Amino acid sequence: MARVMLEVRDLTTKYITRYKEDVYAVDHVSLRIEEGKTLGIAGESGCGKSTLALSLMGYYFPPLHYTSGEIIIDGQNITGMKPDDVRKSILGREIAYIPQAAMNALNPTRKIIDFIGDVVRAHEPGWNKQMVYDHARSLFATLGLPAEVLQKYPVELSGGMKQRTVIAVAVTLSPKVLIADEPSSALDVTSQKMVIKMLRDMMNSGFIKAMIFITHELPLLYNVADEIMVMYAGQIVEHATAKQAVFDPLHPYSKGLMGSIIVPESGLRNVKLTAIPGVPPNLKNPPAGCRFAERCKYVKAECKVTSVPLYEVGYDRAYRCVLTETELRRVYQDGE
Amino acid sequence: MKHTINQVFHSGKFVVGFTILMTTLFVVFVYPLFIKEPPLQIIGQGTFFPPGLYVNTYDTINAPTTYTLNLSDAEARRIASRLSQDDRVAMQEWLVAFGIPEDEIDIENTEQLLTQWEANYDPNLRLPGMTFARQRYFQRVNASIDGLLSTEGAIIAARNAETGELEETGVVKLTDFANINDVANVRLLPLGTDNFGRDISTQLVAAAGVSLLIGLVAGLIATSIGLVLGLMAGYIGGIVDDSIMFVTNLFTVIPTFVLLILISFSISQDQRGAITIAIVIGFTSWVWTARAVRSQVFSLRNRDHVNLSKLSGHPVPRIIFADILPYIASYVVMAFILQVSSAILAEASLSILGLGPRTTETPTLGLMMNWAMIYQAHILGKWWAYMPVLLTIALITFSMNLMNTGLDQVFNPALRD
């Protein structure tokens, strides 16, 4: 069995808002990623994807707070480590994160090399300018980016180049696990493809060992990820291989999401798009039973009573619904 | 709107600034109700009376009742107030220079010291190496210690109307006291008087009021001009924008303060009232408001809600008032507050240079600084002539800047902590 690069058990984190309310944006999430694999996370806006990404690093700062669960990165359990130690020895080195819209948050008055300098010096305070520069040069060469970019300011770069640079800054210390939150959503298709190629190359060459990729664009996720987890209202509702998740989803919510895929491929023009009516529940006080019950076509009385556990199906599949696999397949068949 | 105001008043910084400003305004309005005399009235004969409670000596002597209080430390206090430690040291110095051996002098023994002094001191003698000023100083000391150890009391005499002779009418004993409530004329001068003998505190309150008014008028003018020009340049664009930007750039290239000095200089002094100065300041400081408003309007104009408003058939004035102004209102308010505080500073700087409003009617904070400077209050150590003014200027501008920071935090959530 392959090496497990990241394992998370029952992780729960919450936001404490300005009005001292708790928002449970990540609720008992468990996952594991093996070496060389990419895990995709899908879900609609506000379901907690970005929060999960933040929580996975084990480094919490207000309003985000740790509640329970364990995080094990390449065999090292970082649960309960002091925030300062996490920042110094884990972030950027073991696990790195590219925040959503990071490319628009770059300080416009600094050069790219300065951002890399920041990351390097956080771990190697003694490095001088020349050492940082040499490191950055070889990093850019490895990642296939032109070295001139190092001396430029963020505004001088095109969107695609800016995003690739942001990724390069994030992986400066060649972390084992990379978390990319919507890295290509703001880009046009061509730049998006270049970003994805860069990430893919990094995985193939072993520069990073595993990746978590977050997006709400399912066709993209299908092409990038080996496995897909579908998130809904802070919980994982389905976990499957990319192929199963797209072509044979089990959970009614996943089914609905997959029904909203549009791609420019023949035949798709005549498929009816399925929109999911309604809105996700408020995470300040989520419903007691299945969180999707309000919007589910197949809801039953029992769905609303107690919380629904994640049922395992076979070795690498799980879903959170009271209906059995066969029942679900049958209702979908009837629907069509 | 209500929500925003609510939020503004939840910002600590704003509230502190606002409270300081309101307190200042309160004092400015309430003080004249109690002290009715005009701020520039000369009451003191002489310059720079120190702060304190001034008791009329004549009324004290003639107070209806005289009380006798036997206080044990009265004599010591009296001596200390007229003969300071410095004076004692100086007297010893003189005596030593005169030729008395140093070990014969005990400066703590007042009686012996005074006897030695009386026996030897000669006001007309200028010892070798002694400056003229020093000689004068010893003459002053000599005069002040005259009769210091007397236990006699002072005799009060009045001139007989017929004979023209002085006749004793009473004796003020060393133990005589008057109740201050019986004294007809007592005047508190909390900040003393200035070089002309005018009450600084009354003047300061009036000056703060006038300076605030100058700030307000200048701020209103600068903000209105800046707003209108910025709106026009930003919304209409094209040639209008180009010409407005041309003028704005001209103003940017010439330092505003130099322009202000030139204009002030070219208006003769008797035409320079406080309001005139305010107008001049207003007309020279709209530039950056105009620039900032223009760039804001520029980006707002391309925002989709403006397009939507157009598509809904709204006329241009309505778009400007309903779709553009509210978005820059917070910004304009902040600009206004800054304009007010910088106009107060500008007036002060102008007046220090002697280019402020004419000096006959109203004081301004800047004029007070100017007077203090011309009459060398800072060299003579008359701190009460300039420190309170400086503090008032600092307090007013500080409160406004605080309000501004508070507003900024409310309107730019990114700055919130």
Next chain:
Amino acid sequence: MASKTNLCLSGTGVTKVFGFGRNRTLAVDHVDFAFHEGEIISIVGESGSGKTTLAKMLLGLISTTEGEIFFQGQKRDISSGKKKKEYWKNIQAIFQDPFSAYNTFHKIDAVLLDCIKLRGGDRLPKEEKVKLMTEACSFVNLKFAELTNKYPFELSGGQMQRLMIARIFLLKPKILIADEPTSMIDACSRATILDYLMKLRDETGMTLIFITHDIGLAYYVSDTVYIMEHGKFVESGTADAVILRPQEPYTRRLISDVPKIYEEWDLSTV
């Protein structure tokens, strides 16, 4: 089929130049087009290709530098405020970013009341207006009673975009230009928005012009597709022809860059 119906909006040599001297940008470069009544058109291009600029010219929000635009076969005349208002009864828009499309200082009711006013319903009694607004909201599955007295920023992006459609429902224009109506919202809400737009079109028979960078979307919704590159139309035709059998290298590249689920997404060609 499209060519048989009447011309609705067309243009020849339409050009827009921004700035001058070194700052000169040729945003739209001599484009010709002919949109027919009841047709669904997509204009597809990368960001910065000039799509929004063209849309604004079609809407009459900015002037054209060169070229003519024809409305229902006649040369378009929007020289006065009154004529513009008349024109805007026929052509309306939905914008890309729902968060910036509303005046945050006005309540939602104001947006809808404006539409009633533009349609000449200013004098209707209040109940009548409320009825109209309720109907419009329920068309996009919103409850007017819950929205009234609310401010736009209290809604989610998807709700705001639906409210935009409700606005169009009230106005019932002949032409609707939707400039990237779904690019700022997640894939899940996108299906909902498209649903309502298509339903609205089916009810009113209006001409729908989609402006998008999403080729999948263009393929899914449109009859005719125009591909725009650097301000020029490089290819146009029926959706099937353009997307499934693209002739131009630019179109081919664009399509090959889109991640797909049935075909291989070839990453080696970047």
